[in-house]
Amino acid sequence: MSLPAGEVTENTLTELAPLLTAGDVIVETGNSFYRDTIRRAEWLARQGLVLLDQGTSGGIWGLEIGFNLMIGGSREAFARLEPAFATLAPPDGYLHVGPSGAGHFVKMVHNGIEHGMLQAYGEGFEILHASDFTELDLRAISHLWNQGSVVRSWLLELAERSFEKEPDLASIRGYVEDSGEGRWAVAEAIDKDVPAPVLALSLLMRFRSRQEDSFAAKVIAGLRNEFGGHAVKPQE
Amino acid sequence: MSLPAGEVTENTLTELAPLLTAGDVIVETGNSFYRDTIRRAEWLARQGLVLLDQGTSGGIWGLEIGFNLMIGGSREAFARLEPAFATLAPPDGYLHVGPSGAGHFVKMVHNGIEHGMLQAYGEGFEILHASDFTELDLRAISHLWNQGSVVRSWLLELAERSFEKEPDLASIRGYVEDSGEGRWAVAEAIDKDVPAPVLALSLLMRFRSRQEDSFAAKVIAGLRNEFGGHAVKPQE
């Protein structure tokens, strides 16, 4: 079952359950919140049904090289379905990571890390872009860094492709969505008293990227005008 | 001498020095970088001249209630000019804080704190503004909080004034300048291995407020498109 997290997944499970036979296994491969998964697995277990949660990574490239699968739930059910996982994933690319919810949990943390890495690359390239060295070739530098540097990664290989299409990303607006998993990762950090400033800031900068204007900044501009007579920029 | 920090101050001191007599005292009241002040004081001392550095706070309200003065340099020169400082400042509102540069240093840290406080208020009011409680009256809440709450402050009194003029700050663009002192405060923190995330972020959010678009966010939007096929918002 591969559906958007939330209501659709909830409703589909509710409709699906009565149609199944005891011992049947549902593999839920969406980006569900792991606590929802735990609750649903318990509900299904009371009906003799098994829910495996599968966090899935690799994006649209999975079709080509296989999908990365983080699986939570019954170890027996996992063993039963292992041939399917092995077919979908690249070698060593699937793992039973823990009980119900653990697959979605590990995927959630994966996405938090992804947010942080993307923001780190984004900031680095922005510093290069803003530099007095005006001739820096971001595609060439991405390609260079992928040959043995400490920051080499698959995301950086994609950066090569992105900068190849358009060296200055002129047509792209700096507007970044988020899928929900990054929020849950930060919420989980807060829930467990884990200081995770990079994951948090990566998320907050996405929020900022989607604002036409910042109310906080308006407040500050207004206050600076009050105490220092600093000029305020009017709305255009 | 009350001039913009940097070249103007430097040049004026250079022109002024030969016109003075040994023992003369210059009070430099601008927002100079404290290391420049230390260097200038040494240069002037070699000519028998005294430089006092005066960090000044209070904004345009100083005219009415007196200016807050943080003074660095020779204690004797300070004592000689004390009647002037006492005239400019409110009661207890001036202090010899240390040797040359200390006045500008303390003012620099003051401005760093100011950045952090402003951002804290800005974020808080943005959360109120974005709330489902759509009828919250930001001016009334500012006024309320100033009556005995933990967050009461002079800046919050100014917030009352600001929201009174325009409850939703509609005419103000969220574009926030910075004077230089906030940057130096962060640079000083880095120089001394002091973790100062709030001072740093307050500064960085000002930078962000002045960007039409974020190159970092463009990079991320481009990468998300590469790996996940996530749609990119085109430039308008």
Place this chain on the structure above:
Amino acid sequence: MSLPAGEVTENTLTELAPLLTAGDVIVETGNSFYRDTIRRAEWLARQGLVLLDQGTSGGIWGLEIGFNLMIGGSREAFARLEPAFATLAPPDGYLHVGPSGAGHFVKMVHNGIEHGMLQAYGEGFEILHASDFTELDLRAISHLWNQGSVVRSWLLELAERSFEKEPDLASIRGYVEDSGEGRWAVAEAIDKDVPAPVLALSLLMRFRSRQEDSFAAKVIAGLRNEFGGHAVKPQE
């Protein structure tokens, strides 16, 4: 009713409700999560009872100067109890800020701002403390700043008292608890897509202050050893 947020408040309301008469008003003055308050008010309303939520600020000083009260819920009930609020609060120090939950909501944001202000002061004083100007008198500077500077506030008046007791805070461990409201403020910001880096970082630095060691830092130290052969500090 003034009880710790959470189970105690929940249970007490459940026991209290059957003992009351239709039209009775309960004022809940703890630091409850505002969504709990909304739910409880609806539950009580179905029994003809009224719940007012009162966010309370001012700390232990309220006894002396009055408490700052942010009140949510029925406007009629508020009007009925206004004499009590007026008695508890300093002049202008209580306000009906909105419907059920709004009082606790405004208090939650207040505490988020408080976190940010405290962290801003903390970082500023740490920069002063780490400075080459080794003779800076933090109590004297706090007192100075309170005389007309931009950063003057009640918290800064308390800083005077704190540094007066102990100039270098030598006996205090840098271990900072949090009450829950700061977390909810950050969660609310995330829920509403509000970038609130200063509120978030103030919270995360409190978490960090309570860690003996950082697992994230252990990971990084380990990785730096792997790629660069950088020495790792062993546990003592």
Place this chain on the structure above:
Amino acid sequence: MSLPAGEVTENTLTELAPLLTAGDVIVETGNSFYRDTIRRAEWLARQGLVLLDQGTSGGIWGLEIGFNLMIGGSREAFARLEPAFATLAPPDGYLHVGPSGAGHFVKMVHNGIEHGMLQAYGEGFEILHASDFTELDLRAISHLWNQGSVVRSWLLELAERSFEKEPDLASIRGYVEDSGEGRWAVAEAIDKDVPAPVLALSLLMRFRSRQEDSFAAKVIAGLRNEFGGHAVKPQE
């Protein structure tokens, strides 16, 4: 010339220059600050000497797979020495990125990104470590993620090695040094008004990792005691 950045490099160049013949090329492969490099290249150019700056990445693994080289300076000198660079680097692993200083500049940004990536991984693993899913195997998850997930990278391959040696990193203290380049990257961002919160926070968390106690946190603990009577933890 491969020496620690700073005085040693400066002095060695000063001693070396008079021993060289016009047209000679010095390749400076340390982690020098790029503005120092520009200055030194100009100074050497006035003596007919050529300075190439080579940022070098890959850590101790370079010996095995080749070093990643980012080279700045004269394009002719670069062409002359290209066989040497090609010998040191893996295929496509060296590049002339720009004029004098550009090599060290690009390396500086590389290290800033590295800081951010390391912190992102560190925080992610800390969230896994703090989880209620107590059986998560961090080595196995690192290995899994390296098979086709979005966050796969060389650093994550090293994480496998690190967790293999010691699953919970028990013997490692969470104490993280920094080499200087990360600081310069943040300073450069500030100099160019680039909001780089993740690079900044990664640096600041390293500072925090090296503190026995936090003065900022002591200030906050003291203030919370003043306003709320909250207990202070004494020093042990």
